Amino acid sequence: MVVTMEExxxxxxxxxxxxxxxxxxxxxxxxPDTIDRVxxxxxxxxxxxxxxxASLKKLVTxxxxxxxxxxxxxxxGAVIKGIETTLxxxxxxxxxxxxxxxxxREEELARVLLERMVDAIIFAPSRQKPGEWLQIxxxxxxxxxxxxxxxxxxxxxxxxxxxxxxxxxxxxxxIDLGHQKLAMITGPYYxxxxxxxxxxxxxxxEDRSIAIDQAFLxxxxxxxxxxxxxxxxxxxxxxxxxxxxxxxxxxxxxxxKAIYEEELKIPGDISILGFDDMYWYTITQxxxxxxxxxxYDIGRVAAEGVLRSIDSRGKASPKKIELKTxxxxxKSTAAPREK
Amino acid sequence: MVVTMEExxxxxxxxxxxxxxxxxxxxxxxxPDTIDRVxxxxxxxxxxxxxxxASLKKLVTxxxxxxxxxxxxxxxGAVIKGIETTLxxxxxxxxxxxxxxxxxREEELARVLLERMVDAIIFAPSRQKPGEWLQIxxxxxxxxxxxxxxxxxxxxxxxxxxxxxxxxxxxxxxIDLGHQKLAMITGPYYxxxxxxxxxxxxxxxEDRSIAIDQAFLxxxxxxxxxxxxxxxxxxxxxxxxxxxxxxxxxxxxxxxKAIYEEELKIPGDISILGFDDMYWYTITQxxxxxxxxxxYDIGRVAAEGVLRSIDSRGKASPKKIELKTxxxxxKSTAAPREK
DNA sequence: CTGAAAGCGCTAACAC
DNA sequence: GTGTTAGCGCTTTCAG
Numbered sequence: 001m002v003v004t005m006e007e008x009x010x011x012x013x014x015x016x017x018x019x020x021x022x023x024x025x026x027x028x029x030x031x032p033d034t035i036d037r038v039x040x041x042x043x044x045x046x047x048x049x050x051x052x053x054a055s056l057k058k059l060v061t062x063x064x065x066x067x068x069x070x071x072x073x074x075x076x077g078a079v080i081k082g083i084e085t086t087l088x089x090x091x092x093x094x095x096x097x098x099x100x101x102x103x104x105r106e107e108e109l110a111r112v113l114l115e116r117m118v119d120a121i122i123f124a125p126s127r128q129k130p131g132e133w134l135q136i137x138x139x140x141x142x143x144x145x146x147x148x149x150x151x152x153x154x155x156x157x158x159x160x161x162x163x164x165x166x167x168x169x170x171x172x173x174x175i176d177l178g179h180q181k182l183a184m185i186t187g188p189y190y191x192x193x194x195x196x197x198x199x200x201x202x203x204x205x206e207d208r209s210i211a212i213d214q215a216f217l218x219x220x221x222x223x224x225x226x227x228x229x230x231x232x233x234x235x236x237x238x239x240x241x242x243x244x245x246x247x248x249x250x251x252x253x254x255x256x257k258a259i260y261e262e263e264l265k266i267p268g269d270i271s272i273l274g275f276d277d278m279y280w281y282t283i284t285q286x287x288x289x290x291x292x293x294x295x296y297d298i299g300r301v302a303a304e305g306v307l308r309s310i311d312s313r314g315k316a317s318p319k320k321i322e323l324k325t326x327x328x329x330x331k332s333t334a335a336p337r338e339k
Numbered sequence: 340m341v342v343t344m345e346e347x348x349x350x351x352x353x354x355x356x357x358x359x360x361x362x363x364x365x366x367x368x369x370x371p372d373t374i375d376r377v378x379x380x381x382x383x384x385x386x387x388x389x390x391x392x393a394s395l396k397k398l399v400t401x402x403x404x405x406x407x408x409x410x411x412x413x414x415x416g417a418v419i420k421g422i423e424t425t426l427x428x429x430x431x432x433x434x435x436x437x438x439x440x441x442x443x444r445e446e447e448l449a450r451v452l453l454e455r456m457v458d459a460i461i462f463a464p465s466r467q468k469p470g471e472w473l474q475i476x477x478x479x480x481x482x483x484x485x486x487x488x489x490x491x492x493x494x495x496x497x498x499x500x501x502x503x504x505x506x507x508x509x510x511x512x513x514i515d516l517g518h519q520k521l522a523m524i525t526g527p528y529y530x531x532x533x534x535x536x537x538x539x540x541x542x543x544x545e546d547r548s549i550a551i552d553q554a555f556l557x558x559x560x561x562x563x564x565x566x567x568x569x570x571x572x573x574x575x576x577x578x579x580x581x582x583x584x585x586x587x588x589x590x591x592x593x594x595x596k597a598i599y600e601e602e603l604k605i606p607g608d609i610s611i612l613g614f615d616d617m618y619w620y621t622i623t624q625x626x627x628x629x630x631x632x633x634x635y636d637i638g639r640v641a642a643e644g645v646l647r648s649i650d651s652r653g654k655a656s657p658k659k660i661e662l663k664t665x666x667x668x669x670k671s672t673a674a675p676r677e678k
Numbered sequence: 679c680t681g682a683a684a685g686c687g688c689t690a691a692c693a694c
Numbered sequence: 695g696t697g698t699t700a701g702c703g704c705t706t707t708c709a710g
Binding site: 070088096115117260 | 341385387388389390391392394395400402409410411412413416417419420423424427432433434435436437450451453454455456475479480563592595596599617618619621622623624
């Protein structure tokens, strides 16, 4: 740093203390005259306060760390936007870290954030297993909030959606349309979101007494390729499904690719329903039916929770919050063709 | 923070200095024995070094600030990924800030980043006009790199693509297909990218002696709605264009919406070519032709430049780097129908 | 209303 | 090899 508070003080003919108080807007701590003089000096010198120094003294950085699995996933894009906006408006900064869905990385990042003295960590875990550093962080008074996937055994805030219910209702909708041969491409079961989405699907079938064909249940990895391959397998079956429920956005793209390649008609030959809504789902042919998650709000609510938790000095007990999903019915789902 | 270096030192029976040296891996500064003892103590105490304190002393934070216009834009998503990955591998952290394409906000954010003592700022400006704080940052030795839009009068690094050339070539391709009635929906001219894309389009027409119909040139704002409206205007013309070139991803979505609404055939009635490639352009009907920008690499190269610049203590002169675009021809562009 | 002094937790000369 | 000392730039009692 070039110019320090000391220099401002000197030039204005006051002490550092006074300058500090004025900058921090402590009421009744300086005469209007002094305030004016100091303000002008700050202006003249282009003085920029050093928040790092202040942080060291106050033991508070007004910085929050965020660990996500993949910044490039549009779902996280919206979540991050919600977090960043909320935090920024409250005067906080965001340190963003991408774990590539790698657990070792997650651990390392949590540690790095601790070293940087973040006031809180918002974390989108890639699996349900709790990491060691997160617990350490929580133990030392660094507020922790989970988003998307939950880690039930960690007693910290969590913001997500009711994946079971969303999945259950979507499946029910498909059944009501008349489908009996329903397939699902799920995400990896080690994620709470994935396993809940699968459970919802299965549970709906069960409740409607539809036998579960194991060949119709495929575990993907949330990537485009995986959606493509699983779909090929599914439509290659002797008796293929008439409805396909896909657990995330990327796999849905892969699925569409496979379906177009085989020149199957949607929804004539097969109905398609995806988890995660994308802004471009309205311009595919046909427009895609999907379950929308309030991604921005997940971020916003998580950030608000963390802020509240900081304010209350961690005296608030952990909350598990589930936001509402919405089933968006467009044109990719319809009754199965009569045979 | 709970446990400090002092406590580690005490418990291990050495001085802070020794602990510090061991943590920083200064060679030949402690006996293997001491190192071992200290390491074990650190482990036992779950000691986490306080980088904020170190930063204050060293006047280097190993943190870089990034200001983008909209985190949710998938283009920036990829750019951010490139930056984050590169920085992380070099041991740097990223403070992410979203300006909502607002210039006042940009200024404010630059200042906030300065206060936080970032070692460098990577900035995706929303207009060509240079801000005051960025100059101040640069003057104080904070390295500055621009991405996407350039601000020519600022003597700092810039990484982007040759928008003029990309646009020129794409237009040329459309003309070679036989189109004579070409329209373009541009972005706001106050961005260097937008105006260069427009210039490329116009220049290609000129070079092929195709008269420029002003009604065929529409200035959008890079949003979905804007793409939709401008396209409606265009296809509502008495003599509508046979080819439409759209300056970004979001407006392309809007354009598609308008075209489907009017039940026009692509590319039969109108050819569509967009700037920015998206991973889902292969599953629209027809798959969309587009100009791909190496978004991840733009981020990576910008981050590498900033890192290099930090290493060389700013003795490197500013570089303006243009990465290669690629014209991806899929199915939304074809020769105009004979009339 | 204002200032002096004592650190926040760490690093970096400078000694020994 | 290791320790002592003096800060980095700011905030915060405590005095007046």
